Amino acid sequence: MPETPEHSAVAERLYRTLRLIRVVEEEVARVYPTDVIKSPVHLSIGQEFIAAGVCDALEPRDHVSITYRGHAAYIAKGGDLNAMIAEMYGKKAGCCQGRGGSMHLVDSRAGVIGASAVVGTSIPVATGFALAAKRQRTGGVVVCFIGDGATEEGCFAESLNFAALHKLPILFVCENNGYAIHEPLAKRWATDRLCDRVATYGIPTRRIEDGDTVTVRDAALEAVAAMRDGGGPAFLEILCYRWREHVGPNEDFDQGYRSADEKTPWAARDEVARLAALLPPDHVAAIESEIAATVAAAFAFAEASPFPVPEDLYDHVYA
Amino acid sequence: MPETPEHSAVAERLYRTLRLIRVVEEEVARVYPTDVIKSPVHLSIGQEFIAAGVCDALEPRDHVSITYRGHAAYIAKGGDLNAMIAEMYGKKAGCCQGRGGSMHLVDSRAGVIGASAVVGTSIPVATGFALAAKRQRTGGVVVCFIGDGATEEGCFAESLNFAALHKLPILFVCENNGYAIHEPLAKRWATDRLCDRVATYGIPTRRIEDGDTVTVRDAALEAVAAMRDGGGPAFLEILCYRWREHVGPNEDFDQGYRSADEKTPWAARDEVARLAALLPPDHVAAIESEIAATVAAAFAFAEASPFPVPEDLYDHVYA
Amino acid sequence: MTTSTPESASGSRLLRYVDALREAFAQEMERDESVFVFGLDVDDHKSIQGSTAGLLKQFGPERVFTTPLSEDAMTGVAIGAAMAGMRPVHVHIRMDFLLLCMNQLVNIAAKARYMYGGTVKVPLVVRSMVGKSWGQGAQHSQGLHSMFMHVPGLKVVAPSNAHDAKGCMIAAIRDDNPVIVMEHRLLYPTEAYVPETPYAVLPGKARVVAPGGDVTLVGISNMVVECLRARELLSEIGISAEVIDPIWLSPLDIDTIVESARRTRRLVVADNGWTACGAGAEIVAAVLERLGPEGGIAVKRIGFAPTTCPPSPTLEAAFYPNPGTVAAAVHALVRPRDVAWTPDPERTKLAHQVQFRGPF
Amino acid sequence: MTTSTPESASGSRLLRYVDALREAFAQEMERDESVFVFGLDVDDHKSIQGSTAGLLKQFGPERVFTTPLSEDAMTGVAIGAAMAGMRPVHVHIRMDFLLLCMNQLVNIAAKARYMYGGTVKVPLVVRSMVGKSWGQGAQHSQGLHSMFMHVPGLKVVAPSNAHDAKGCMIAAIRDDNPVIVMEHRLLYPTEAYVPETPYAVLPGKARVVAPGGDVTLVGISNMVVECLRARELLSEIGISAEVIDPIWLSPLDIDTIVESARRTRRLVVADNGWTACGAGAEIVAAVLERLGPEGGIAVKRIGFAPTTCPPSPTLEAAFYPNPGTVAAAVHALVRPRDVAWTPDPERTKLAHQVQFRGPF
Numbered sequence A, B: 001m002p003e004t005p006e007h008s009a010v011a012e013r014l015y016r017t018l019r020l021i022r023v024v025e026e027e028v029a030r031v032y033p034t035d036v037i038k039s040p041v042h043l044s045i046g047q048e049f050i051a052a053g054v055c056d057a058l059e060p061r062d063h064v065s066i067t068y069r070g071h072a073a074y075i076a077k078g079g080d081l082n083a084m085i086a087e088m089y090g091k092k093a094g095c096c097q098g099r100g101g102s103m104h105l106v107d108s109r110a111g112v113i114g115a116s117a118v119v120g121t122s123i124p125v126a127t128g129f130a131l132a133a134k135r136q137r138t139g140g141v142v143v144c145f146i147g148d149g150a151t152e153e154g155c156f157a158e159s160l161n162f163a164a165l166h167k168l169p170i171l172f173v174c175e176n177n178g179y180a181i182h183e184p185l186a187k188r189w190a191t192d193r194l195c196d197r198v199a200t201y202g203i204p205t206r207r208i209e210d211g212d213t214v215t216v217r218d219a220a221l222e223a224v225a226a227m228r229d230g231g232g233p234a235f236l237e238i239l240c241y242r243w244r245e246h247v248g249p250n251e252d253f254d255q256g257y258r259s260a261d262e263k264t265p266w267a268a269r270d271e272v273a274r275l276a277a278l279l280p281p282d283h284v285a286a287i288e289s290e291i292a293a294t295v296a297a298a299f300a301f302a303e304a305s306p307f308p309v310p311e312d313l314y315d316h317v318y319a
Numbered sequence C, D: 001m002t003t004s005t006p007e008s009a010s011g012s013r014l015l016r017y018v019d020a021l022r023e024a025f026a027q028e029m030e031r032d033e034s035v036f037v038f039g040l041d042v043d044d045h046k047s048i049q050g051s052t053a054g055l056l057k058q059f060g061p062e063r064v065f066t067t068p069l070s071e072d073a074m075t076g077v078a079i080g081a082a083m084a085g086m087r088p089v090h091v092h093i094r095m096d097f098l099l100l101c102m103n104q105l106v107n108i109a110a111k112a113r114y115m116y117g118g119t120v121k122v123p124l125v126v127r128s129m130v131g132k133s134w135g136q137g138a139q140h141s142q143g144l145h146s147m148f149m150h151v152p153g154l155k156v157v158a159p160s161n162a163h164d165a166k167g168c169m170i171a172a173i174r175d176d177n178p179v180i181v182m183e184h185r186l187l188y189p190t191e192a193y194v195p196e197t198p199y200a201v202l203p204g205k206a207r208v209v210a211p212g213g214d215v216t217l218v219g220i221s222n223m224v225v226e227c228l229r230a231r232e233l234l235s236e237i238g239i240s241a242e243v244i245d246p247i248w249l250s251p252l253d254i255d256t257i258v259e260s261a262r263r264t265r266r267l268v269v270a271d272n273g274w275t276a277c278g279a280g281a282e283i284v285a286a287v288l289e290r291l292g293p294e295g296g297i298a299v300k301r302i303g304f305a306p307t308t309c310p311p312s313p314t315l316e317a318a319f320y321p322n323p324g325t326v327a328a329a330v331h332a333l334v335r336p337r338d339v340a341w342t343p344d345p346e347r348t349k350l351a352h353q354v355q356f357r358g359p360f
């Protein structure tokens, strides 16, 4: 990244997002054993660069569809942090009023489509948002984040075909971390020619292997620009690595299903550290204290918020 | 096809199968208005060359998975004709004892896996037969016939991945007649790169456009031989044309959704007539009278067979 | 918006069920740009038995379009579009195909509003047709409404006549929740008085279709028609049946049924589906919970035989309940000490069933 | 093959539910080469909470293997393999995921034998776990057994203790029909006496778990445990509840329940699912059909609240029935004129629920 003022503004923005996500999730992991969090957490630590890079290409009128591993994209798209933490605490002020939990974050105002805990189900739903965007001529696009495992569900193929057939403004982003829970790709994929497969629908694809936030951002910018011009769907497969266990706050390299060596190259180029090093230290320090305050406030808000009362149970079953 | 004795035996065998299917279905169409047939019929007239060609490559230990448009493959694999017609008549002697009807033909002894009226559902079931063949080391292979519409169901993609991952002995044969009921491919497929897509699973594919029974047979022979050697799944997309309406006995070119011109080239190279012309006329005549007798006997058998009695209703709900 | 009943005549015409449905779509699509109709074959010349006829021409291919054979994803697409502010009507030519959509319908559509804390709504209509008739067999005949009644967050409706077909469809389209509509193939040609102007037959109100004092006979979907015929047969032997059409199965107007059963002391539910964990089980259990032990109510469920549906005519006839079997069951309940009575089979047939011949 | 009950001691050891399941697989796979166990994560180090632990090592990857995330097709694969002569056990870590498999289970597995005229059989076992516990929420908590009870051709079983877990699983594996097994996450650590040798707890036989004279209390799945606790609480105020575990929900042993209800004149069903068209509706309706109007039986269904399952602890506590709410409902039924009574909430907790903390 050359040192132009514009570029350093971008770097700073990306760093701020990356760092915010990282600090939030590390705080989640820290408090988790104290039992304040009331639903299973799937951390994206190590994978944040994808959400940060992609969402930097988006506007408020755009939507993102996230997964149960969705903290990063929720935050990157501008989801309300207080409401997110309160939701994880099971509080009434949570983004789902305590009815969703960590796996079902939503922020309609920020354009965050609610997440599902059933893998793959969000893909056609996101496609439906893209259909609406096109029909309603909002000019908005939809980004649908999925894991590598989700591509194995039949609705992925069905959705790709429909999105391409109707030239819908949707960017599918596959966060390929090589695992579904503890099962590696080799036990689930006949081949790794995912991009080739998607391309057969007439969808432009790109595979990003370098783990670079800016590469991701540029690819997303390009795809989104083409989509706003009516170009139809696009697809990014982005390699990444999950640093923590599938669900829960800990590392799990002692469990035997994967080795810590796999993490080494990813940790070596940790985007949070790398982008920090590109910025003036005083900026980094300012961002750090700003984020610390924001995050502390969010957890304090969640902590102080009341639980729903039992009678609330019956709200919102029907509109 | 050069004129060797072996080849003319093949041609004669293929012709016999083709002609038998054609005569059976024309008789079905003829009697249909008299209300002797008791369930909706989906005729394969014009598409018989696929089943005839593919099944010629098979052995008794092999299985075929057929669809509701399955008369051709049922017959070509050696399914019991009397039991088939009796089933269509709703009789107790039918292959399903009157519980299946035309859309659910089955003949376990002949290796015909039962058909489903829910499009696509037979694909994973056939894949399961292939898994069993591999695990039980029967040396058998499975052929899974599907329509172009079935490839749009998510289970198609799921099954391809699983079959390729486990190198299962299954040949998927897509009878691409360009329509699902009255909807043309253009309204359903983003592109026609089906073979390319299937190939991304590491599955060898071939697209046959010439409507030639022998081309089909040779392709099936090659695929089946590779499969018996442990080569894993293969895929054939075979272009064809449905001469009659989607369901029922009639032509439907007056309905406006397709023009009779589309049929012209296919009718011009009707494989039944073409293969007949390659054989000595006395052979053709002998086959004709043999088939006429067989078919007349099957319809007579069906006609004379008794209906199930109402008390039979409760049989076979559980094994 | 007015409400009305099948009898009300001003501004009404005799209309077939299928045409009443078509009119509902045309009027709602005219009124509200966000309504669209999609699903396999909605735009072809057969137009779902005519129920979507003319819509493509009137509203264009952006609002009336077919889909790939991808029921699962198309349901998700409908849900997404609904959450994004549109009002999709997703059409299935057979209710059996909803089994491909259960994950989206139950895990997403039913739950979205709740699990997203009331921040979204899912104004989705899912039309599905029950294929009972000549040779439909195992997979083209199921009435699966009870599976949907089981799930909080879904609404379920089964209009039994042309008037309700239009009114329920309009209500469903305007409802902010996912509504599963069960239409019955054999009802399509039946006629009723249907007002020209739009009106809604709203969720949660059953209708007493015909009064009676000896037994409460609840019919679901086309079983309403068959119950009315059974009522005629029963009246000939002096048994007076009150026939109730719940119309909406979820939310279910149990009060109307309780009220009637309290009076007649006998409750028979004739369903268009299997009885185990079916709509009849729900109605019987709910009524008895309400009436308590002093109720002393005699109850009986009637439905599909507990088998898969066979196409062979002799078996098919035994599989489905009909006015004769309904009447016989009611008679056995009302006069348990009498010898069993079954009406003349010829007289139990319904006119349209005698005429109809397959395949579709 | 012997049959036995949870109390029988010879050759029995105290075993956890999860280990009893594991033993069933190991013994059946040893006995019959055609049995294989597959599904997401059956072969990883967590091995479905330990219920498939060691199987990979003992039987190898041809008989114990994970799958892609393709529940729909994998169900079809299992059905095909079963028709071809194998005996697949297909495992789902959550019952909610069966909604992805409904088409194959209902349209093929349930119907194959029937619609193919008895020429095939489908000896398939589908294991699915109910995720009730800490924060599981909307899509990891459902008990969907009633949907399967609705469909002829399927069998459904919900073992409530380690003894039945082993015996039912062995019976399911040996059954020539598709069997849906509902396992409950909270039962996994519970212990019972389990014989070492293989035995079957066969379809169609309920068990009277504890005798009583004032009310028949039917518990389903883990609700059996909660009903037993409710029974203790009720006995302290002089109400004697007979607790029945149907074990197999389809085929359902209604006779045992009818017999009890005829005696107690009161029937309460506590289910691990929603009540509308649920297993409780079926049991109540079937019992009352059988007992007739002279029955005068008071009935009550208890189950999930008619909402989606929320993860927030205050809401979750209100969503699920517990021994206190069961006892209170029974009390209201038995002593309708008394003021409402609810046991001390502290005393209604079950030991393992107090201890358990998430996530999985």
Ligand SMILES: Cc1ncc(C[n+]2csc(CCOP(=O)(O)OP(=O)(O)O)c2C)c(N)n1
Residues within 6 Å of the ligand: A069, A117, A118, A119, A120, A146, A147, A148, A149, A150, A151, A177, A179, A180, A181, A246, D040, D069, D071, D093, D097, D100
């Ligand atoms: C349909 C479905 N099947 C199985 C599961 C259990 N499960 C939860 S997360 C997960 C792994 C998904 O992997 P991937 O899509 O790669 O996402 P990642 O967790 O790696 O981010 C699985 C199998 C589920 N929730 N839904």
Ligand SMILES: Cc1ncc(C[n+]2csc(CCOP(=O)(O)OP(=O)(O)O)c2C)c(N)n1
Residues within 6 Å of the ligand: B069, B117, B118, B119, B120, B146, B147, B148, B149, B150, B151, B177, B179, B180, B181, B246, C040, C069, C071, C093, C097, C100
């Ligand atoms: C899952 C499902 N969706 C829709 C239908 C209705 N339907 C019956 S046949 C058919 C067309 C299938 O087309 P294709 O697979 O190309 O086979 P063809 O009839 O052309 O041989 C459709 C849509 C169905 N039976 N099952």
Ligand SMILES: [Mg+2]
Residues within 6 Å of the ligand: A147, A148, A149, A175, A176, A177, A178, A179, A180, A181
């Ligand atoms: Mg992954």
Ligand SMILES: [Mg+2]
Residues within 6 Å of the ligand: B147, B148, B149, B175, B176, B177, B178, B179, B180, B181
């Ligand atoms: Mg076709």
